[in-house]
Amino acid sequence: xxxxxxxxxSRRKMLKLGxxxxxxxxxxxxxxxxxxxxxxxxxxLGTAVSMGDEVQKKLFEDxxxxxxxxxxxxxxxxxxxxxxxxxxxxxxxxxFSLPKLVPSxxxxxxxxxxxxxxxxxxxxxxxxxxxxxxxVGLQGTAPSKVMxxxxxxxxxxxxxxxxxxTLIPTIYNADTLGIRPDLIGRPINSWAELLNPxxxxxxxxxNIPSIGIMDAAMVVEAMGEYTYPDKGNMTxxxxxxxxxxxxxxxxxGQFRAFWTDFNESVNLMASGEVVIQSMWSPAIxxxxxxxxxxxxxxxxxxxxxxxxxxxLPKTTKGKTADxxxxxxxxxxxxxxxxxxxxxxxxxxxxPTAKQYMSEDEWGFWMEGKAAKGDILxxxxxxxxxxxxxxxxxxxxxxxxxxxxxxxxMDENKYMVRKWNEMVAS
Amino acid sequence: xxxxxxxxxxxLSWLAIPFALIFIAYFVVPLILTLIVSFxxxxxxxxxxxxxxxxxxxxxxxxxxxxxxxxxxFKTYISTFFFCFFTWLITLLLGxxxxxFLAFYVNSLPLQITLFLICTIPFWTSxxxxxxxxxxxxxxxxxxxxxxxxxxxxxxxxxxLLYSSFSVVLALVHLYTLFMIVPIFNSMLRIDxxxxxxxxxxxxxxxxxxxxxxxxxxxxxxxxGSIFVITVVMGDFLTIGxxxxxxxxxxxxxxxxxxxYLQLPGAAANxxxxxxxxxxxxxxxxxxxxxxxxx
Numbered sequence: 273x274x275x276x277x278x279x280x281x282s283r284r285k286m287l288k289l290g291x292x293x294x295x296x297x298x299x300x301x302x303x304x305x306x307x308x309x310x311x312x313x314x315x316x317l318g319t320a321v322s323m324g325d326e327v328q329k330k331l332f333e334d335x336x337x338x339x340x341x342x343x344x345x346x347x348x349x350x351x352x353x354x355x356x357x358x359x360x361x362x363x364x365x366x367x368f369s370l371p372k373l374v375p376s377x378x379x380x381x382x383x384x385x386x387x388x389x390x391x392x393x394x395x396x397x398x399x400x401x402x403x404x405x406x407x408v409g410l411q412g413t414a415p416s417k418v419m420x421x422x423x424x425x426x427x428x429x430x431x432x433x434x435x436x437x438t439l440i441p442t443i444y445n446a447d448t449l450g451i452r453p454d455l456i457g458r459p460i461n462s463w464a465e466l467l468n469p470x471x472x473x474x475x476x477x478x479n480i481p482s483i484g485i486m487d488a489a490m491v492v493e494a495m496g497e498y499t500y501p502d503k504g505n506m507t508x509x510x511x512x513x514x515x516x517x518x519x520x521x522x523x524x525g526q527f528r529a530f531w532t533d534f535n536e537s538v539n540l541m542a543s544g545e546v547v548i549q550s551m552w553s554p555a556i557x558x559x560x561x562x563x564x565x566x567x568x569x570x571x572x573x574x575x576x577x578x579x580x581x582x583x584l585p586k587t588t589k590g591k592t593a594d595x596x597x598x599x600x601x602x603x604x605x606x607x608x609x610x611x612x613x614x615x616x617x618x619x620x621x622x623p624t625a626k627q628y629m630s631e632d633e634w635g636f637w638m639e640g641k642a643a644k645g646d647i648l649x650x651x652x653x654x655x656x657x658x659x660x661x662x663x664x665x666x667x668x669x670x671x672x673x674x675x676x677x678x679x680x681m682d683e684n685k686y687m688v689r690k691w692n693e694m695v696a697s
Numbered sequence: 698x699x700x701x702x703x704x705x706x707x708x709l710s711w712l713a714i715p716f717a718l719i720f721i722a723y724f725v726v727p728l729i730l731t732l733i734v735s736f737x738x739x740x741x742x743x744x745x746x747x748x749x750x751x752x753x754x755x756x757x758x759x760x761x762x763x764x765x766x767x768x769x770x771f772k773t774y775i776s777t778f779f780f781c782f783f784t785w786l787i788t789l790l791l792g793x794x795x796x797x798f799l800a801f802y803v804n805s806l807p808l809q810i811t812l813f814l815i816c817t818i819p820f821w822t823s824x825x826x827x828x829x830x831x832x833x834x835x836x837x838x839x840x841x842x843x844x845x846x847x848x849x850x851x852x853x854x855x856x857x858l859l860y861s862s863f864s865v866v867l868a869l870v871h872l873y874t875l876f877m878i879v880p881i882f883n884s885m886l887r888i889d890x891x892x893x894x895x896x897x898x899x900x901x902x903x904x905x906x907x908x909x910x911x912x913x914x915x916x917x918x919x920x921x922g923s924i925f926v927i928t929v930v931m932g933d934f935l936t937i938g939x940x941x942x943x944x945x946x947x948x949x950x951x952x953x954x955x956x957x958y959l960q961l962p963g964a965a966a967n968x969x970x971x972x973x974x975x976x977x978x979x980x981x982x983x984x985x986x987x988x989x990x991x992x
Binding site: 522545689 | 743832836838856859860942943946954955960
């Protein structure tokens, strides 16, 4: 077969061409030193959006393990897994990357029997329903569709429940549009508002095609232009239609800017260049912390959700693999869960996280109740005062309102091209 | 001639070896690999050694039918050429003027050097910071708009100051004028003052001296500066992205997106085409002047 894995021509190796096989030798020397050194340091590849120094400190206190973060962008995580699977011991990646990662065979199935809290992992991941049984929208690469592998080294997703999970879920959220209520001055309740001419020159979306297309689809559907059988896996015609609507809006000057970086979205919103845009939840917090009114607006068509989890690269073995399982078990044991919940994300194992949160915190973040006192972020910044409620309400309301998930489409290549055409128009 | 004590003098060509090695390892080899990969096939998660023209065909798909207007590739190159041309023109005019002032109006060498160093001060901070610092200035509620409004010159903020072709060219000019100043200034310093005096004595006016004496003698500097600016702008995607609000096309951004989505052979093919076009522009430019002869 002509099949050849990417890793053989990665850029790093290109540079090492002269050194020849020494690259392999170096890795061989490096791995044992990781295993024998005490304490074990795990190389953690991920976007690390949610991980502060406190996490590392607490981890070392509790388990004696250390982690070294290799923090890169979402796309870069995928690239690293495919091209340099030996450069990390543990990867934190998004479910929608799995259709690219799993066929490469570079990640192993995680043995769910070794995950203490596996049975308590929220049913959104395992069954596609909220804890109270509400069905979650499954369009796109929903975690419940790509949760299991046929075996620990499988390159195919399993249709049924197996012992091996592709990713052990860690963090997830439901995304929607962010708005500046002070500058809009009226209620917003539909994705269609993103293309409302009223906000001409004051709207923005993100220039990350795989996520931007999903937001675009939510808008197109909300406008009543088309109902997709599966937004997360469009046909070429559907991609054309979606991009045509966005191209027309762009040509008419609807968008002030597109953004690729989290901070850009914060600046656009805080400076008032933009009053309505695709946004991520920590960006809302960042705008608020600048004293600007900003709401993560729940919309009647629902949310676009995303989720991430841990995977083991095929190169991690022996004691290092044991340490990874120990780390993952610690991660799910509650302290981190509370830490994530306090940032407005959600943790995969809810009961353990609850033990580490005050009743008021749990009520505010998870149950949609009005805060009784100040609600603080993990770093101590005030996020809400007494009487305020979380945008979108409770966990059940937010996750139960998910309409689709971030996705990798079969027509991904075509989609990226059409997206580029839209940007160029 | 005075006889020199002979110290060890390697052949001149030997001295080129270290640089040649670096050049081969970090430029020639990657370039060849890029060329090779541009003919490979790929899936979402792997690239497959092959010899196909598909990546090139894909780039120019629909480009020669003109049914749906211009294709993505042509549109993108036209947009890139547009930025390239205006940035080149403005940096050339600015760079030439500044160099001219430094070389002919400032008479003391220390002052010349001081002023020249002042020109380089912006380079003490990073590219991105210099670029991003325009945003609070040009934004809808930025300094420029607020000042104009407070003076009553405009009623509504000017929208095209930021996230527009204007802001892109502005930032590019700001970033790259020095690349023009340096080589032109260098050429000017080497002009024999007596040549200018001779022209003056023969009755040439200021304008004639510039067009008939200085510009011809500065040609190598102008060409080198132009090559710097044009090659940098052709491959730029950061400035066009940030200052254009990600709404303007650049070939660099397309390559960047393809790399992010692991469409590496596609990105390689685009890079090869970009390289060929840039080389073509440089060849055309060097037709006007033989740099090697002039140096």
